[in-house]
Amino acid sequence: MSSSTEKGDVDVSKIRTPTGPYAQHARGTSDIEKGLEEAGNQPRVAAPVLRRYKPFRNANNLVIDVDVPSKLLGLCAKRSEREFTHMRYSAVTCDPNDFQSCGFTLRQVHYDPPRRTELFIVVTMSNEDDILFCQTMHGVMENISHLCGRNRSKTWGKDAWKKVVVCIVSDGGSELNLRTISVLTAMGAYQSGFAKRMVNNIPVAAHVYEYTTQISVSPSMTFEGAESGVVPVQIIFCVKDKPRGKINSHRWFFNAFVPILQPNICVLLDAGIRPGPTSIYHLWKSFDIVSGIGGTCGEVVVSKGIMGRNLLNPLVAAQDFEYRMSLILETPLESVFGYIRNLPSGFSAYRYIALQNDSNGNGPLVTYFNGEKILQSARDTSLITLNVQLEASRVLCWELAYKRGGQWILHYVKSAYAFIEVPRSIPELLLRHQRSQNSSFFAMIHIMARFTYIYRSSHSILRKFWIHIEMLYHAYTLVFNWFAIGNYYVVFKVLTDSLEDPSFHLAKFQTANIVLDYFYLGMLFVSFLLAMGKRPQSSRWGYTICFVGFGLITIYMLTAGILLAVKTAQNIQHGDSGPLRIRHLFSNLVFRNVVIPVIVTAGLNLLASILFFEPWHMVTSFVQYLLIVPSYISVLSVYAVANVHRLSLGDRTDDINKPDRKGIDQPVIVEKDVDEEYEDAIHMLQTDNPKGNLKGDVMADRDGDFRMKILLAWSLSNALLAAIVISVTGKAADKGVATTINGYISFVFFSLAGLTVFRFVGSTTYMLVRLFVGE
Template sequence: IESGRVGAAPKRDSFKVGVDMVNRLGTCAGPVSSHSPAELRTMYYTPCANKVVSNFTNEGYRLHCIEEGRSPQLLVVITMYNEDEVEMYSTLKKVANNIEHIKSKKLPGYEGDDSWKNILVCVVSDGRTKANKGTLAFLRDVGVFDEDAMNIMMVGVDVQCHVFEFCVQLKKGKDIADSIASKHLYPPTQVVFALKEHNAGKLNSHEWYFNAFAEQIQPEYTVLLDVGTMPTARAFYLLLAAMELDPQVGGTCGEIAVDRPIPHLCNWVIAAQHFEYKISNIMDKSLESVFGFISVLPGAFSAYRYKAIRGPPLQAYFKSLTTPMHELGAFQGNMYLAEDRILCFELLARKGQRWTMQYVKDAIARTDVPTDLTALIGQRRRWLNGSFFALVYTILNWGRVYTESNHSYIRKFFLCIQYAYMTANVGLSWILPANFFLVTYYLVIIGFLKDNWGYIPTDKISPYAKQIAVQVFSLLYGSSFLVQLVAGLGNKPKHIKNLYRITAVFYALVMTLTTVIAVGFILKPIIDKFKAGYVFADIQGIMDNFNLVDAAAFVASAGVFFLASALHCELHHIVLSFVQYMALLPTFVNILNTYSFCNLHDLSWGTKGLESSDGHGPKAGGGKGNFKDAVEKKKAEEARKAKEAKIKDEMEGAFQRFRSTLLIFWLLCNLGFAYTIIVLDVNEATGQQGLAYLKFLFYTVAVFNLVRLMGSILFLFSSFKLKIFRCCIRGTMEERIRAKAKRRSQHPPGHIV
C-alpha cells in the first residue's frame, strides 16, 4: 500500500455516467435547478469491477473530486448494513452539523465558503441485497443513489461495488418529516455512496474506504462512524484540533454515550450499560490517554491521522481479510473480532515512529445500545472474546514498543507502568467468576453459619435450618453456573431468553444480599466501637480488627466511581444508574463471560451472515467445447470443492478443539483458585475463614480503582491546560493554514501521492 502509484492516475476506458438530478430530488434535500453548478446538480455513477480492493486506483477508477483537481483533507466513513432511513438521516445531519462547525471555527485548511470541498463523506453499505429499502429510498431522494442507472450499467459486468457521487444539501430539521417544510439548508456535503454488491462484513467496508478511496485521495485525517452514531456539533472539530495541536498524536477518540439514557433508566439493561460507558470514559479512557496508548479507538467513533496508519498498521488491520481463516487459526481469528484494538497497538509500536493516542472528553457521539439481555449477550460475546485475545496479543508483543518504536525514554517508562497494569488486569479478569463466588461464599454462606451478617440477625435460626438453607443456596448457585455452561454450548440466546432472564434475576438477588451483608460486615464493628466510647485517638485499638482501614478499602472499591464522576461533572449519571449496574454485575461476570468462552469457535458478528461472491456477476457463455475438456473441468471443480470441504471440516474441528481446551482450562483455573482459597484461608486459632482473602481482594480492587482515579485526575489537568492553550493558539492556527495552502499549491490536479 505504502509504495503506491505516484503521479497522475490512469484514466479508465469504462463507465462513469453522469445523471442530471434536476427535478429528481426528494423534499428533504435542497432544490437544484439547471442554473446550479454542475457538481451540485449531477450525480455520477461508476460500477467498480476490481476484485482486489487495493487495485481501485491502479485499474483506473477515479473519484469525481480527484477528476476535478481536489484532494479533500478530511475523509469521513459511515459504515452501513441494514439500518433504517431515520438512523441514516440522523447521522448525515450530525455530520453536516460538524462540517458547518468546522467552517465556523476556521480549522486550518477548512476555512472560507468553499471549505466543504475539503471534506468528503463516504457511506459504505455492506451488501446490495442487505440494505434497508427505506434507506435506499432516502439516499435516492437526496441524490446519491439511482437504481435505474445501476441496473442498466451493471449488465455484463462482474460488479464488486457500485459507487455513487453527489454533493448533498440536506434541509435542516429535527427529523425527516420536519425537514420537508424547512427552508434552511446545511452546507453542501460531498458524498460517495459505495454500495457493495456482496455482504462481506464491516471490515471489508473499511477496506474499501481505506485501500480504495483514502489511498487515492491521501487525506490528512480520517473519521470513522457507524450509521446510527450521532456526533455532537463540535465532535469532529475537537478530534481534529487535538491532532492539529500535537503532531505526534496519531489517533483520537471521544466519548460514546448512550442515546437518551435518562428516559430509559427503568430498563435495567440500558441503565447498566449507561453506567458502564460512563465509567469506561471517565476512568479507563482518561487513564490510557495520560499514558499515550488507548487500547481501543472504537470504529463507531474515532479519528486517525492517515499517514500514521497508512502501510503496516492498516496491513495488520486487514490481515483477517487477506489470510485464509484456517491459516489464521482460532487465536488470531478471535483476536480479529477486535481488529480496532490491533490497529491501535500497531500505531503505538510502529517502527521508527512515536505516535500516541488521545481521548477528547468533549467530543461526544450518541448511539443506541442493546435493549434486552439476549441482544446484549450476543454483542458482548464478540466484544469479550475479541478484546481478551487482542489484549493478550498486545501483552505478548509489547516488546516491540521498546525495540521498534521511537518513543522517548520517559514515554517508554510510563508505558511500562501501563503494561504492568494491563497484565494484572488480564490476570484478574481471568479468575473473575471465582472471585465473585468467593465473596458470595464468605459473606453469605460462612457469614450465615457464623451469625455474621452485620445488622441482619441470624442467631435465632437453628443450626439444622441453617444447614438446609446453605445446601439449598449452594445447589441453586452451582446449578445456575452449570445451566450457563449447557446453555452456552450450542444455543442462541434468543431461543432461550427466559432461561437467561431467570438466571439474571437470581444473580441480582444474590448481589443485593451480598452487598447488604458486606456493608454491615464492614461498618457494624466500627459503629459499635464508637457507640461504646471509642475515639479517633485510640488508633491502635481500631487497627486490631477488620476496621477503618478495611472500611476505607471497601469504600474505595466503589466510592471512587462517585468521586471521579463528580470531578468530571457526571455525578448524576452515575448516581441514577449505579443500582441497576450493581444488580446486573454478576450477569456481566458469570453469564456474559461463560457464554463468550463457550463460543470461542464462533467468529461471526452474531447478527450478520456473510455471503459468498460465488454465483454473482456475469456467467461465461456455453460456446463450443471439447467433451473431454468439459469432463476434465468438471473433475477439477469437484476436486476443488472436495478440498475446500476438507479444509473447512478440519478448520471447524480445530476451532472447536481450541474452544473446548480453553474452556476447560478456564474452568479449572477458576475452580482451582476457589478451592485453594477455601482450603488455605482458615485461621485455626480464631476459626475465622476468608478474612485474609477478603482483605486482599478489597485492597487489590481499591489499588486498581485509585490508579484509575489518579489517571482520571491527571487527565482533567491536561485537558484543562489544553483548553487554556486553545485560547492562545490563533497564531499557531494561522501558521498551519498558510502551511497547508502551500502544500496544496504544490500538487497539480489529479495528482496522487
C-alpha cells in the first residue's frame, strides 16, 4: 500500500480512470497524484494557463481530471486547451453551505487571470427525457452564441462565452433519464464510473463534473458544432446523491457555486423550458439599463407545436389563452407597480447583489432556503406554511422587493420569452393547478400578514403608495376568487331564469332551466366525490365527463345571454325611435348591468392583445377557454381545496410522468457497499413496525382535520352566498328580469369589468414606459 493511502487518502487503485489519468486537488498536487506516480503512471502536466498552487492538505477532497473521448475532440474546433481536452470530477463530501470553506472550488477561478462571470445560468432537472433537456440546453447555447455575436457591446463579443457559466443541477442520480445522461456524455459533460458514494468513510453529497463543451445536441438529436455557430460553453454538471427537491438544487447553486464565481446576474431555468434565441440577453439588458432592478422574468409561452397542432387539444388551447392574457394584462400591471408576485423559477433572473444577505445573516435567500427545512420537517409544520413553500419563489419575490434597506424592484421583460410544455391531459392539469392555486392563495395570505415589511425598505413614499394600491387590488382579487364557485352558480341561475320573464315570451325554456339546474348541481357533487377519492389518474373518465358537462352548461349560458340581450333590445325598440331609443337602451337595467360589462371585459381583452401585437390567441384559443372556464372554477378548484393536504409538486417529478425504471441501472454508477446494505437491513429490523407508527397516525389526523376545515369553510361560505343571493333576488317570472338583474348579479359583472379596466390601464402604462426606456 502506498504512503498516500496510509495517510488516510483514497485508494487510487480503486478509482476507474481512462487513458491518461490525472488526479489533482483543487489547490495543487495531491497525495492521489503521488500515489499514481508510485504506481508508474506519470500524471499529465497542467496547461500553462492554469495556476500552480500550494499542496492541498485536506485529504477528504477527491478531484480527478480525465481525458475526454478522442471522438469528441475530433468534433471540436478547439483541441489544445485543457478545459477542452479534460473533464474534471469532484466528489463533494459537504453541505452546499460549506462548499467553499471545505476547500472545494471551480475551474473558472484557476485561470490566469481568473475569469469574470457575468452570467451564471442554472438549469434544474429531475427525470426529464432527452427531448425536453435538449430543448433547454440547445436554447441556452443559442443564447450564448448570440452574446458572442454582439461585437459592438462593451460587455459581450467574440469571447463572451468566457463570461457565461451554465450549471446543470440534477435532483438525484437515480432520477436521471438514461437518454438524458447519454446527451450529457455526448457533450463531454459526463463520464460514468467516477461517482463514489464514500470518500474516506465520508458520504458524498454531490458529484460535480466540469467541462467546456463545443457540441450542442438539438431536440431532433442532431449534433451541432462550430460550423453551425456553436461556441464553447462552460458547464458544471452537479448530480446530488439523493433527491431533495428544487429548493435544495437552488441551494447548491446559490450557496455552493455562486459565492465562488461571484456573478453579476443569475438566470434560473427548468429543464424542458426552451428560451428564445435572444431571451437571456434581453433579461440581462434590463438589469444593465435600470440599476434598481433586482429580479426579472420574461414571457412563458405555451409550446404550440408544428403549425400550432397542439392547439387542437382544447386543454392546451385554454391554457394558451390563460397564459397570454396573464402576460398581457396581469404581469405588466404588477411590473408597473414594481412588485411581481411570482417570478417563475423556470424562467427568471436575479441580480446576485440584491439576493445577498446583510451583515446579520438575514436576506431573501435565507428565507427562501428555509423552505427546504420546512418541507423536510413536515410533521411539525402547519399545512398553511407547507403550501406556501410549494412555490417558494413567491416568498423570495416578496423578500427581495422589500429587503431591509433596499430599493429593489421586480420587472417584466416582454422581449424575453421561453416555450413551455403544458399539461395535455386532465389529471396532469389537476395536479399542476392544485399546486398553483393552493400556493398562490396561502402565499398571498402569508405576504399580507407581513405587509409591514414595505416600511423597512428604502423605497420612496410614492413607490410605497402604489404598493398599497396593488395590495388592495390583490386583496380584492383574493376574496373574489374565494367566492368564484358561488358567484358562477349565481350567474348561471339568474341568467337562465331571466329567460322566463313574461315579456320575452320564452316560457319553453322553463323546463330546460329546471333540468340544467339539477344537472349543474349534479356535476358539482360528482366533482366533490372525485376530489375526495383516488388519484386523478384513476378517475380520468369521471373528470372528463365533468369537463364536458360544464362545457355544455357554458353553451346554454351563452345562448341565454344572447337571447336576453336581443329580447331586451327588441322590447326597447318597439316603443322608441331615433336617439331616444339609444338613450333608453343604455338606461335599461339589463343592458347596463349585464351587456355593457361583458362588452367592456371582452373588448378590453381584445384591445390589449392588439396593443401588444398578439391578437391571434383571441382567434385560436378563446372559444376553448370559454368552454373550459366553468371547469377551472368548479372542477379544478374543488380538487385543489379538497387536496390541500397533499403536497404534490405538480411537475414532472410526479408519478404520472415518471418513466418506468424497472430493471434499469442508475445512470450515475454508484455501487452500494455490501456492509452499508447490511447496516440498512439491521436498521430496518430495529425500527418499529410502521403499522404501529403513532406519529404517522397523528400527522394523518392533523392533515385530514385541516383539509376538512378548509373544505367546509370554502364550500359552505360559497353555498351560503348563493342561497342568500338567489332567495333575495327571486325569479324573473315573478319579479321581472330587471329586478333580478339589478341586485348582486350586477355587482359581479361590474367587478369583472372593473378589474379588467384596472389591468388594462396598468398594461397600457407598461407599454408606454417600455417605449421610452428602449428595452
